[in-house]
Amino acid sequence: MLADYMRNAQGRDTSAPQTAAFDVDPEGNLARLFASRGHDALLADNAAANEASLIALRGYVLTGSVGFKTEWQRSVQLFEASQNAIVKNSRGWTDGRQLLQLTEFRRTSEELLAEERTLASFVGTPNRFPGLRLYDEEVAPAFDEALRLCDLMLQSIMTSNGSDSASSVDALARLRGDVRTMRAGLALFLRSRVMTMPIEVEAAYESFQTSGGVLAGLRAKARPGDQAKFDRLAELIQSTDKNLQQIFALKRTSRWDYADYVFRQKVLPLSAKISVTLGEWGAGS
Incomplete structure (x- = not known):
């Protein structure tokens, strides 16, 4: 599926990038946006934001389009807000294994966002090559x-x-x-x-x-x-x-385009790890 998303990003019109499946609160109060969401809905929201950020970031790497960059930033905000809502809801969890997974989930998410921001900072600069x-x-x-x-x-x-x-x-x-x-x-x-x-x-x-x-x-x-x-x-x-x-x-190496290298070797594996955890939580609910 991810390969399909990446191919779609390559061929998409950069002047009108796709948006996430849900809209941001116009006042920027993302916490309120997710406050009433149930457990399964939050997992789906986080998974959607995770995928949307990948698509937009890949589009930004390939094209340098400001539209893709804006969409990636929007997706990151949604990803962080939905994750915070999951953490807040976890206070009612009774499964010890899931609580332990949550710690790793948060660590992986922080690492993912750090890598994505580093990658985005390379686009359009000499540091990319x-x-x-x-x-x-x-x-x-x-x-x-x-x-x-x-x-x-x-x-x-x-x-x-x-x-x-x-x-x-x-x-x-x-x-x-x-x-x-x-x-x-x-x-x-x-x-x-x-x-x-x-x-x-x-x-x-x-x-x-x-x-x-x-x-x-x-x-x-x-x-x-x-x-x-x-x-x-x-x-x-x-x-x-x-x-x-x-x-x-x-x-002659994959590090020639360092932005592409970070995306493939760091961002994709971390994003996939998050997707696996979300899938396990959804299956166990």
Whole structure:
């Protein structure tokens, strides 16, 4: 059933999200809304709010729609209010096992809501895709600096009139081309659902990884004033390669989209656990 709900959330019109099966008190007095509800009705209310929050939250994760976010917040309020009413009614329970289950039920509900709120806070922020955040904050600026250094050193070498300047210019020009190819290609690749790097980007990356030895040879022939630039470029290549390896490894895992990961690995199991408890209570009433 849950898979059907998730598929429905993907295809739903985000401008008019579905609402829960009951309306909120216009004054916000949710306690009064559930005060007259019987035991079975409260269980059904809580189960409905639990399902509604999942649907709306999944819709928010998939679309970023404010309508889904508002519906999720509404469902959470109903879930909390109906749970409080269940706890209040539990004062008349005589089944010790159910009372013990209630403690775990409340703990699980608190954990679920905490995970849902954490998940919702990721939507629309860099924290949702930690790999992309690392790329944007560390790798892309490193590429820009590497290109600037390549330009400076090329200009210096071409004005030096050295006997082997042609080979040095060729090596730096190829490195600059590799960085440009990666700068443009990786930004698109990492934001796509494609798992295989484009051939030209992969070739540029492989060349980029092995450029350290080439730079060491060029440094030995460079002007004293340019040697620090070669050192900095070598540092950038090493640190950038390390960051890219972390990013590529993360892209191959379910944690790449951390909001989706939290939903599937944390929110769904906790919600299912609550549903099982509600089902047991309903069957035993």
